[in-house]
Amino acid sequence: MLQPELKLRRDKIRSLMALQGIDAALITCNANLIYTYGCVVSGYLYLPLHSPALLFFKRPNNIKGEHSFPIRKPEQIVDILKEQGLPTPAKLMLEGDELPFTEYVRLSGLFPDAEIVNGTPIIRQARSIKTDVEIEMFLRAGIAHAKAYEQIPAVYRPGMTDIEFSIEIERLMRLQGNLGIFRVFGRSMEIFMGSVLSGDNAAYPSPYDFALGGQGLDPALPGGANGTPLKEGQAVMVDLGGNFNGYMGDMSRVFSIGKLPEEAYAAHQTCLEIQDKVSSMACPGAVCEDLYQAAVDIAGKAGFADRFMGIGQQAKFIGHGIGLEINEAPVIAPRIKQELEPGMVFALEPKIVIPQVGAVGIENSWVITNEGAEKLTICEEQIIELG
């Protein structure tokens, strides 16, 4: 990562800190370190409002650079700041929505005279507007993602189960350079690379707040493929995370085993229509809840209200910001008044579940520009017949 890019990102955070009178940030969670330091490190980036950032690192032990200091424990940070002639912060922000309670308390204790505030919302706000370099990384990820998806028909074999099909698609993704890891904000949601859902498993409610659920293979990870044999007349929704360079591109495509019932094709076209409508509305200034309502209206008029985004347990969003984590701002959901801004990147995923068939619909990643929404994941969008 080039220094000007890192400086740009740090200054985005600093601007938001200044608005709240925050002197300094102490950043240590992996996604935020990738954002502000360019890579994962075991350590802390100390980001003062008015002077260059300092890195305090534990591992790896071979980091060089004038602003980098090896430490064994965070308590050493205070003395090094003094030696460097830096003032103690009066108002410091820590990653309050991400750091474990005991660690937050320990780090707060380093600065007993400072007011400590939760910096997670500020960092997430900065991260929600992508830089040109970040958008370029999404574009590259989208190309690799599409290359993998284009090979999906070639790895299908009649008689496969959903999990066997998933495993071959995971391999295609890895061979295109996918890092595999699926980063999610918050402690609750977990998934392995993504999900492949077919038949009634697509309607299986999950504890995780993804667009669709699935039973999974084991109660220890109740989401995604569950061993359903892929049979004639079933739809297969492929939704794997597109992490090829740290950025979580997101794209779903639907495949069919033979022909599907007419209703499934109609539902798929409804989802494409929703995508067209919402993406055409998605300009700077558009309000998230309005986009959501437009989607729900189209699904309802087409007669799919009770199958849109699941059956029984329906997801209450149609899109979500993406970045270093899969669930960033903005969220395209009811009661979200946030306005879209240039540089926001999000996944839009209208999906409809057809009983006994599976899920149909579409998901692409989009970036908001001054001209509107631009698609980052270019790949055939119609249902592709396998076999």
Next chain:
Amino acid sequence: MLQPELKLRRDKIRSLMALQGIDAALITCNANLIYTYGCVVSGYLYLPLHSPALLFFKRPNNIKGEHSFPIRKPEQIVDILKEQGLPTPAKLMLEGDELPFTEYVRLSGLFPDAEIVNGTPIIRQARSIKTDVEIEMFLRAGIAHAKAYEQIPAVYRPGMTDIEFSIEIERLMRLQGNLGIFRVFGRSMEIFMGSVLSGDNAAYPSPYDFALGGQGLDPALPGGANGTPLKEGQAVMVDLGGNFNGYMGDMSRVFSIGKLPEEAYAAHQTCLEIQDKVSSMACPGAVCEDLYQAAVDIAGKAGFADRFMGIGQQAKFIGHGIGLEINEAPVIAPRIKQELEPGMVFALEPKIVIPQVGAVGIENSWVITNEGAEKLTICEEQIIELG
């Protein structure tokens, strides 16, 4: 998961709570919910010392049972406890090392009159002594893990890179039922399924505190394979996580491209000797630091002191407890006075890095019984030549 097993686990936690005068626990982190409730759920298990546990769930929305209550937000828990005639706890434990700061504070606020304490150490202590059912799950995981590893020579092709080889091994693991997800305690360490290290990449220092590092494919995930071409004379250390049922079995094996230098075989035998010595010492009452010292002594006498557990950046442990997460108690490391107890399960992984060759050594999962340490991962331990 059968109710008697869940009751046994909950009572293990309750016994430790009683020792500290804790009335109740509120459990919501995924690994702890799998342990105490049998599966991941979006919600909270309220575990009183003297009455049955109650589940407050948000997702999935189809949970039934006399002690299960749907909620939209945790604030509803307080009223439901009252309706059920349960007293407000005087001393409540929350998962302080796992819950994000803001969430811990929010949950603390539900019980303004209670003393709130960090329950993570208690739950981890309970989890460190496995039940018979858990040991059985490790045994089954070990069998699946070995079945996948036995097929490794069949997927090697000359000219492969380390990452291409890794991808084929990941696929073998998934086809044996591996859930893929790699659960780690704490916010810092992350890895995708495991690592395949060859050549000098085995000595590459990483920010993550695993036994060995590796550069990885991208600064966003700096660990593991880095695209090294597999060449004649190189060792390949395969160390993939064995999560087939929630339990993180752990096993490493070494493969060679053609023949290795004699020193590599000697180092490998040293690691096997360390495994023999340490596993023979690993009886109930044995002290972790003594096991570590025995390993270091053998490595030192064999002339590998500066290459044991890495070069330059050396891991400061030779083994780690395993369970629902890869890094549980006990840790076999210097200054750890903890004594082994029957039911503890840990991975023992003496490894030596040979410059330009790669890493050799061994890793198996072990359970402590009254008779000593019993191996849970049975698979050929000599270096296997590929090609």
